[in-house]
Amino acid sequence: MPKEKVEKKTPVYGYIRKSTEENQEGNSRRQQNSLEYQRKTNEEIAQRNNLRIVKTFQDSMTAYKAFVRDGFKEMLDVFAEQGKEGNVKGIVCTEHNRLARNFGDGGLILWYLQDGLIDKIYTFDKIFTNSASDQMMLAINFAMAKHSSDETSFRSRRTWDLKASQGQPPNQIIPGYKYVGEKGRKVWKVEPKNAPIIIEMFERFGSGKYTVYEIYEFTKEKGLISPRTGKPYKSEKSVRELLKKKEYAGLFEYNGEEIKGSYKSLVSLELYFKAQEVLESSSHPKSPGKSEYAYSDGLIKCQICGGNMSGTIRKGITYYRCLNRAEPCKSKKSLRPSYLKESLIDEKIVDLFKDVEISEKKFKQLSSYISDLFEDEKSRYRTDLVVLKGKLSNAQDEFSEYSKQLSELRKVPSNRRGEEWERDEEGYISLRKNAHLNVDTLKRRISKTEELQEEIPSMMINFLENIKIVSSRFKDASPSNKRQIVDTLCANFRWDGMKLSWDWKKPYHILTGSEKKGDWLRE
Secondary structure (H helix, E strand, O other): OOOOOOOOOEEEEEEEEOOOHHHHOOHHHHHHOOHHHHHHHHHHHHHHOOEEEEEEEEEOOOOOOOOOOHHHHHHHHHHHHHOOOOOOOEEEOOOHHHOOOOHHHHHHHHHHHHHOOOOEEEOOOOEEEOOHHHHHHHHHHHHHHHHHHHHHHHHHHHHHHHHHHOOOOOOOOOOOEEEEOOOOOOEEEEOOOOHHHHHHHHHHHHOOOOOHHHHHHHHHHHOOEOOOOOOEOOOHHHHHHHHOOHHHHOEEEEOOEEEEOOOOOOOOHHHHHHHHHHHHOOOOOOOOOOOOOOOOOOOEEEOOOOOEEEEEEEOOEEEEEEOOOOOOOOOOHHHOOOOEEHHHHHHHHHHHHOOOOEOHHHHHHHHHHHHHHHHHHHHHHHHHHHHHHHHHHHHHHHHHHHHHHHHHHOOOOHHHOOHHHHHHHHHHHHHHHHHHHHHHHHHHHHHHHHHHHHHHHHHHHHHHHHHEOHHHHHHOOOHHHHHHHHHHHEEEEEEOOOEEEEEEOOOHHHHHOOOOEEEEEOO
């Protein structure tokens, strides 16, 4: 019997896209437009039309903006590279608006059809060819998709404008607040679980006694939850961003304008600006007091429980041990790490420092180089000063304008003053106070920048001093000097009973051949 002829399948590319805005919609919508749903639908379309999907390109972002989707761009680049004689000249997608909801990306698709780089686009209910009529139909569909997106965007902007005019931050979800009320009329209310953590977070950080990392550890311990994910924050960067949010002080920015919120603030403006000063600072105060142990006072952490390692002397030998104050070391003796001998740390740290140290000869050469480099660095600070002084001038103008508006408002006779007048007065007082605090902060930043401008050579020389024959200096150093050297170059020492690991501090990590972390086995 003759073999049955197998019809050859036409090769095509698949495209799927999940919008970021769809991630925030209901379950039915999320199921309908999920990437897996689109992938299966594309397979159905391919099977129905005797197609073979050779590769699927995908994106997880909106198609409202043009030229921002990497997967879409990669697919069009492939079509362009293979040219008109390419083997793959078709696209499979569930709907035409998966490809574009704007004239930029839509125009590229239409041009590729017109130029012959693409000959067919397969969707669930229609096949668009490169004929003039189909191109026109696809262009109309793209235009309708854009119009729908524009209408949605317009309605959102109108809603946000209204909320902002009422003193409510639009489209904002931050820990410490939650939206309460009917749809379209929701307002911010203090969220009782996260709000106390946010308040204490600002109070601790504003004191200047804690690093951002320590504040991050505090929020983890207290159980601060992201209202978007419902999970704890994963990095100190997230906490740093929370500390920058002026919304907590009762002010928010919308369309370039600073607005006084009608919701309850969690922290005062004074505390907020104090936290910003600490963020601007390059260092934090160290704990007072010195120790006879080189690596005590929290320099080394137990990797099992995260607690501090404390020094002890037995038979004339210095060791470091976990204090067993946190779980699991507190209750499970079998998990507690062994004691760590100080001499063993010294030995390995000497080897460690050899990776970054420079000789006396190299120190002199680099010191000479600094004098040539100095003028370039100094010019950067001059540029920063120009920017800061411009901001200061604007802040001073704002303070003068709010003072003027407040003065005019208070000229209104008392018998004509009502609730609206009181709200306006309260708003101008708050805005003027904010401008005044902003002026003071900028003046301090300008003063600090002027100081840094003069400190650049000494800072750079100090950097070189710290790594000049450092291994030799470390060998002969006293316990307190050892600690000072180690604390300058390294951080986050962790001991798990078998291995000690650490991080190189910036900028010294760049001297280790891009190796930021190191570790060594005890034996």
